[in-house]
Structures are given as C-alpha cells and as structure tokens.
Amino acid sequence: MGNNNQFDAIVIGSGISGGWAAKEFTEKGFKTLVLERGRNVQHLKDYPTTNKYPWEFPHRNQVPQADRDENPVVNRCYAYKEDAMHFFVKDKEHPYVQEKPFDWIRGYQVGGKSLLWARQTQRWSDYDFEGPARDGFAVDWPIRYKDMAPWYSYVEKFAGISGNRDGLAALPDGEFLPPFELNCVETFFRGEVAKNYKDRHVIYARCAHLSHPQPVHLEQGRAQCQNRNLCQRGCPFGGYFSSNSSTIPWAQKTGNLTLKTDAVVDSVIYDDAKGQATGVRVLDAHTKQATEYFAPVIFVNAAALNTNLILLNSTSKRFPNGLGNDNGLMGKYVAFHNYRGHVSAECDGFGDSIFDGRSPTSAYIPRFRNLVKQETNFLRGYAAGFSAGRGRINNNEGIGQELKNNLASTKWGGWHVGSHMMGETIPKETSTVSLDSKKDEWGMPLLKINMAYDDNDEKMVNDYHEQLSEMFAKAGFKNIKTNDSKQAPGLDIHEMGGVRMGKDPKTSLLNEWHQLHACKNVFVTDGACMTSTSTQNPSLSYMAFTARAVDHAVKELKKGSLV
Amino acid sequence: MHRRLMVKQLVLATGAYLLLPACRENEHRSSLTLHNLKIEADEEALLAELAETILPKTDTPGAKDISAHLFTLVMVDDCVKKEDQQKFMRGLKDFRKAAKTRLDKPWEETTPEQRHAFVADLDKAKKDDGDLHYFYSTVKRFTVQAYTTSQYFLTKVQVYELVPGRYHGCVPLKPAPQTTL
Numbered sequence: 001m002g003n004n005n006q007f008d009a010i011v012i013g014s015g016i017s018g019g020w021a022a023k024e025f026t027e028k029g030f031k032t033l034v035l036e037r038g039r040n041v042q043h044l045k046d047y048p049t050t051n052k053y054p055w056e057f058p059h060r061n062q063v064p065q066a067d068r069d070e071n072p073v074v075n076r077c078y079a080y081k082e083d084a085m086h087f088f089v090k091d092k093e094h095p096y097v098q099e100k101p102f103d104w105i106r107g108y109q110v111g112g113k114s115l116l117w118a119r120q121t122q123r124w125s126d127y128d129f130e131g132p133a134r135d136g137f138a139v140d141w142p143i144r145y146k147d148m149a150p151w152y153s154y155v156e157k158f159a160g161i162s163g164n165r166d167g168l169a170a171l172p173d174g175e176f177l178p179p180f181e182l183n184c185v186e187t188f189f190r191g192e193v194a195k196n197y198k199d200r201h202v203i204y205a206r207c208a209h210l211s212h213p214q215p216v217h218l219e220q221g222r223a224q225c226q227n228r229n230l231c232q233r234g235c236p237f238g239g240y241f242s243s244n245s246s247t248i249p250w251a252q253k254t255g256n257l258t259l260k261t262d263a264v265v266d267s268v269i270y271d272d273a274k275g276q277a278t279g280v281r282v283l284d285a286h287t288k289q290a291t292e293y294f295a296p297v298i299f300v301n302a303a304a305l306n307t308n309l310i311l312l313n314s315t316s317k318r319f320p321n322g323l324g325n326d327n328g329l330m331g332k333y334v335a336f337h338n339y340r341g342h343v344s345a346e347c348d349g350f351g352d353s354i355f356d357g358r359s360p361t362s363a364y365i366p367r368f369r370n371l372v373k374q375e376t377n378f379l380r381g382y383a384a385g386f387s388a389g390r391g392r393i394n395n396n397e398g399i400g401q402e403l404k405n406n407l408a409s410t411k412w413g414g415w416h417v418g419s420h421m422m423g424e425t426i427p428k429e430t431s432t433v434s435l436d437s438k439k440d441e442w443g444m445p446l447l448k449i450n451m452a453y454d455d456n457d458e459k460m461v462n463d464y465h466e467q468l469s470e471m472f473a474k475a476g477f478k479n480i481k482t483n484d485s486k487q488a489p490g491l492d493i494h495e496m497g498g499v500r501m502g503k504d505p506k507t508s509l510l511n512e513w514h515q516l517h518a519c520k521n522v523f524v525t526d527g528a529c530m531t532s533t534s535t536q537n538p539s540l541s542y543m544a545f546t547a548r549a550v551d552h553a554v555k556e557l558k559k560g561s562l563v
Numbered sequence: 564m565h566r567r568l569m570v571k572q573l574v575l576a577t578g579a580y581l582l583l584p585a586c587r588e589n590e591h592r593s594s595l596t597l598h599n600l601k602i603e604a605d606e607e608a609l610l611a612e613l614a615e616t617i618l619p620k621t622d623t624p625g626a627k628d629i630s631a632h633l634f635t636l637v638m639v640d641d642c643v644k645k646e647d648q649q650k651f652m653r654g655l656k657d658f659r660k661a662a663k664t665r666l667d668k669p670w671e672e673t674t675p676e677q678r679h680a681f682v683a684d685l686d687k688a689k690k691d692d693g694d695l696h697y698f699y700s701t702v703k704r705f706t707v708q709a710y711t712t713s714q715y716f717l718t719k720v721q722v723y724e725l726v727p728g729r730y731h732g733c734v735p736l737k738p739a740p741q742t743t744l
Contacts, residue, residue, distance in 0.1 A: 400616070400617070403617065407707065
C-alpha cells in the first residue's frame with residue numbers, strides 16, 4: 001500500500017470520545033485519520049447563531065410546525081430549538097426502526113453531540129463498577145475505579161471540570177477548577193438535607209466549564225465561561241468542553257490529523273488471511289462512492305448505537321454476524337438512563353434574595369439508594385438534579401396603557417424548586433439493536449431498536465418520587481408535585497451498551513482495554529462499551545476510557561502488534 | 564387594494580424586517596409571502612391597527628413600531644397547526660363583522676378611541692372556544708411576545724444580557740425602579 005489511504009490509526013467519529021482518540025494518537029506522533037459522517041463544524045466559524053439576540057430569531061426560538069410534524073422524535077429533545085436545530089439529525093433524513101418507542105437523538109457533524117451535551121461530569125466509583133458483580137445482572141466489569149482514577153485525572157485537567165471536593169465515596173473527587181456558586185435556595189436545601197439525612201448529600205453539580213482557565217486551556221484557545229447558558233449554539237469563548245473547541249483543533253496543531261468529513265463508514269475491513277482488521281470502508285455522503293482506508297489500529301467511536309450498527313455490518317468469512325461477534329451478543333444488553341421522574345415545589349422565604357447572572361449548572365444529589373447494600377425492592381438506584389429559581393411575574397392583563405404598565409412590572413415571583421431523576425436501568429439480553437432488512441440511501445441497513453422500561457424502572461420512579469417528596473417536605477417546601485413524563489427510552493440521550501466489556505469472551509465483546517476479544521486491533525471506547533449504566537452522566541468516562549485505551553494501543557503497537 | 568403579500572424568502576425577510584423598525588412606513592415595506600395563510604392587504608392593515616390598539620404608541624414605541632402584526636402573521640403561518648390557522652382566519656373575519664356591528668362603521672373608518680373601547684370589551688369578555696376569541700387571544704399573545712422580545716424592550720425596559728460574565732448565587736434583591744412604558 002503506502003498510498004494516501006494508509007494511516008497509523010483510524011478513528012471513526014469525531015464526537016466526545018472520537019475527539020479524544022484523535023488528540024491522543026496525534027500527540028503520540030501517529031498519522032491519524034478521523035472519519036466524520038457529517039459536515040465540518042469549525043470552532044467559532046460555524047456557530048451561526050451564537051451571538052444572536054432573542055429578537056434576531058424569526059420565530060423567537062420556536063421550531064416551525066412543519067418541522068415538528070416531519071420530525072417528531074428530535075422535536076421532543078429539550079435543546080432542539082431555532083437556535084441549535086442545525087446541529088441535530090432530523091428524523092426524516094435518517095430513519096430507523098422502532099420495534100418499541102425509542103427517541104434516538106443524534107448529531108451528525110464534526111463534534112457530534114459534544115456541541116450539544118449538558119456538560120455534567122461525574123466520576124464512577126467502585127459502587128458503580130461493582131454493581132453487576134454484586135447484584136448478579138449483566139457481567140462483571142473487567143476494570144475498577146483504581147484503573148480509571150489516573151485517566152479521569154488526565155482528561156479532567158485538559159477538558160476543565162468545575163467542582164467542589166466533596167469527599168464522597170459514591171462520587172470520587174477529581175481535578176477541579178473552582179465551582180460556580182449554588183443559589184440561596186439550593187444552599188438552603190443542601191443544609192436541610194445534611195440536617196435530616198446522614199447518607200444523602202446535595203452538592204454543586206460538577207460540569208465541564210472553565211470557571212478559572214489554566215494555561216493548558218488558554219493554550220487550546222479557550223477562555224473563561226461567561227455564564228451565557230447558550231452552550232447549545234457553540235460557545236464563542238470555548239467556555240465549555242467540546243471536540244470542536246478542544247480536542248480536534250489540538251490534534252490539528254500536531255500536523256498529524258487528517259479529518260475527513262461527509263464520510264459515512266460502511267464497515268470495518270477484516271482480512272481473513274492476516275487475522276486482523278486492516279481498514280475501513282467509507283462511502284462519500286454525497287456521491288456514495290466507496291473508498292477504503294487502512295491502518296494497523298482502528299477506534300470505533302461512532303456514538304453508542306451507530307458503533308453497534310457499523311460493527312454488525314462488518315461481516316467477513318471469519319465473522320459472518322459482525323466483527324468480533326463470536327458469541328452472538330453484539331447489539332444485546334443495550335440500556336439507557338431513566339429520566340422519567342420529576343418533583344417540583346415552592347419555597348417560602350428568601351423573598352429578599354436573588355441570584356445575579358446565569359449559572360451553567362445547578363445542584364446534584366449523588367446516588368443514595370442501594371449504594372452500600374441492597375435495601376429496596378428494586379435493583380440499583382438513581383442520582384438527581386436539583387435547582388431553584390425565581391422569575392419576574394408575567395402580567396399580560398388588559399390593553400393599552402394598562403398592559404404597558406403590566407409588561408414593565410419589575411415584581412418578582414416566589415422561589416420554585418425542581419428535581420429530575422437519573423436512574424440506572426438494567427441491561428437485558430432482550431434489549432437489543434439489530435440490522436433491519438431495509439436500507440438507507442447509502443445502502444446501510446437501518447438500525448432496529450428494541451428496548452423498554454421494566455418493572456425495576458417503574459419501582460424506581462415511585463421510590464424517587466417518594467424520597468424526593470420527603471426530602472422536600474422536610475425542607476419545608478410547599479405544594480410538592482410529582483410528575484412521570486413517561487418519556488420513551490432514548491430521550492435521556494444516554495443510550496449505552498451492545499458491545500459490552502467483560503472478562504470472558506463467551507459473555508462479552510471487549511476486554512479490559514476496550515479491544516474486541518476476537519479482533520484485538522479494533523477498540524470501542526464510546527457508549528457501546530458500557531457493561532452497566534449506573535447513574536452518572538457518562539461522557540467523562542468515555543473520555544477517560546479513550547485516553548487509557550489509546551495509551552494501551554500505542555504501547556502494544558510499539559512492542560510489535562495488536563494481535 | 565387586494566394585493567397579495569408576497570416575499571420569496573420568508574424567514575430571511577422577516578428576520579431582517581424585525582431588525583429594521585425604520586421599514587415600517589407602509590409604502591416602502593417589503594411584503595410577506597405566507598406559505599399557508601391568504602392575507603389581503605386590508606386584513607394586514609386591520610391586524611396592524613388591532614396590535615396598535617393592544618399596545619399603542621405613547622412616549623414609548625407601539626406595536627406598529629416593532630412590526631408586531633407581521634410577527635403575528637409569521638408565527639401563525641409557520642408555527643400554528645393547520646386547524647388553528649383556519650380558526651384564526653375565520654376569527655379575523657368575525658372580528659371585522661363584530662367591530663362593524665358594534666361601531667356602526669367599517670374598522671378602517673374608526674378612531675383610536677373607538678377601537679380601544681371595542682378591543683377593551685373583547686379583552687374583558689368571558690373566554691370561549693369561538694373563532695373570534697381564538698383570533699383575538701392569538702393576536703394579543705403574539706403582539707405581547709413581539710413586544711417583550713423586541714430590541715427596544717430588551718435593551719431599554721428589561722435589559723437582556725447576552726454575555727453576563729458573572730454569577731453570584733445569592734445577593735440582596737434590590738427593588739428596581741418601576742420602568743414606565
């Protein structure tokens with residue numbers, strides 16, 4: 001070979017994990033090809049709405065009805081509004097098959113969903129990694145917190161994570177930039193919970209924002225978070241972490257990155273004679289023309305479910321059911337997070353207090369249920385978000401001068417509080433993604449998705465409602481209301497699994513280093529690798545998995561090979 | 564008189580339009596092409612006067628100054644379900660009839676005081692599912708939205724900060740001096 005299509009490493013996908021793979025490989029001197037199926041989105045240059053004022057949006061940030069009718073799934077996403085809709089995949093353009101309702105939210109562009117994420121970053125602890133072993137579901141993780149801790153530190157320092165050192169076993173501390181503040185009522189609730197419960201904590205929610213940038217962040221061209229809270233538009237300050245603002249330009253600076261956009265990966269090429277993967281087959285998104293690229297190591301970071309799709313579609317004589325899928329478990333044991341439960345209330349008092357500016361995050365209640373031991377009639381537990389706020393009273397009464405007076409009113413309403421749950425769901429063999437017989441316009445099989453809530457999830461929603469209501473009542477909050485959104489799986493945007501890690505090649509697809517057991521030069525470090533889901537927002541773990549796996553791959557390659 | 568409002572690039576045109584309050588002089592106004600609604604020039608004029616009656620120009624700008632009626636048309640055309648668009652159009656015709664019956668002359672020939680009296684009553688009337696009420700409440704809702712998200716309102720009345728650059732979690736609430744509109 002030795003041609004333009006030969007690289008030292010290929011990374012499929014440029015989202016939060018693909019960006020990290022690109023950074024790590026290029027920094028280590030590897031000529032790296034990153035394949036992105038969507039268009040390029042360059043930091044600063046391709047954020048068309050980022051500096052717009054509310055009156056500059058023709059529909060004042062509302063999505064037109066025709067778009068809502070054509071794309072009901074993506075329209076259910078909280079961030080799909082006029083200011084950011086150009087960063088989301090439309091249902092109509094990229095169909096999939098819902099054997100059971102599943103809201104699949106996707107971002108096909110350089111940066112993927114790292115442009116759009118909610119930027120919450122919590123480490124896993126051994127309470128999370130040891131869940132399957134303790135409770136007997138899924139399979140045991142082949143790694144523990146001690147394996148991950150140095151890599152969490154490594155990625156946190158570069159990405160920039162703002163947080164408090166809370167000293168909680170359930171949620172290990174990290175390399176934190178200073179936190180932003182909690183507001184008056186969030187701080188009050190934190191105190192009330194500490195008074196009423198020994199094992200429950202309200203903390204500042206750790207997030208990927210530069211509260212106080214360090215030299216390594218300035219070197220990336222990023223500046224301090226300016227509290228705009230318009231992150232989904234792309235940040236002109238690089239105040240939050242995204243592939244676009246951080247890892248991709250960093251990789252570009254090494255001179256070792258080739259970023260190929262509009263490149264739809266059809267499959268990973270397996271060479272039966274060599275007994276390893278040799279490259280990737282790519283279709284031009286516009287011309288549909290196929291091209292092959294080659295490298296001794298391939299990272300599949302296409303986002304959890306699309307990584308499943310590519311690997312299942314990578315068939316060969318050796319692997320007729322998908323690359324590395326000897327045990328037939330690829331695409332099985334997929335799961336997600338249960339975000340159905342909400343609790344709201346009102347808080348009397350603090351009428352003479354307010355916050356000033358906007359906070360990019362709020363408060364967080366780490367998992368307290370079934371943490372140390374099994375104590376309820378359901379497995380595992382949930383974390384919860386918590387926030388408090390107040391706004392000006394809207395008064396649209398009357399017409400003429402009366403209405404004008406009402407609109408100009410500066411009267412403030414009272415404080416309201418709210419919480420949402422983030423529950424662990426149990427990966428099951430019956431929860432699957434698979435290839436449909438129908439094909440898309442690139443000739444790729446449509447992904448068929450089949451997962452649903454189960455009895456464990458229903459019990460967990462009830463328990464969350466009960467426990468948070470009790471915590472609210474003990475804090476003296478009034479008018480406590482619970483709500484079950486009944487939203488379909490997927491809207492949590494935390495789909496995981498299908499190519500799970502494990503110790504035993506008979507019951508898992510990936511080893512402790514994220515290599516396919518049966519094809520060791522192919523790595524999966526995005527959400528597809530997840531053996532269980534726990535309750536944390538997963539992106540930080542994907543970053544750490546990726547940096548650790550690239551380190552391993554490079555060491556092995558330097559020793560000789562990855563076979 | 565019965566000219567149809569036409570524009571090719573609705574979104575761009577209205578976006579630019581809302582930014583340029585100086586364009587409100589009727590003669591120079593670029594007009595709208597609507598995808599779904601069929602609005603005649605006299606109906607557009609009626610909407611403009613209705614919006615202005617809801618939020619009249621005083622020492623401060625009125626609805627016409629910020630083209631609230633055009634925003635209303637764009638929103639009804641783009642962001643409202645088909646059946647509600649039909650309800651809106653029926654309501655518009657009912658509104659014209661009701662005004663004529665009540666004021667004993669066509670809407671175009673009424674004075675601002677007469678229009679105020681008529682709309683004030685409509686505003687206070689008991690809400691029902693009828694077309695007229697739907698039309699009126701829709702115009703009012705979008706007029707208020709246009710006004711409270713206008714450049715004028717968000718720079719002079721309740722200042723919108725694109726880049727706050729700070730967050731203080733808990734500070735004393737200082738009663739802001741009541742702004743007048």
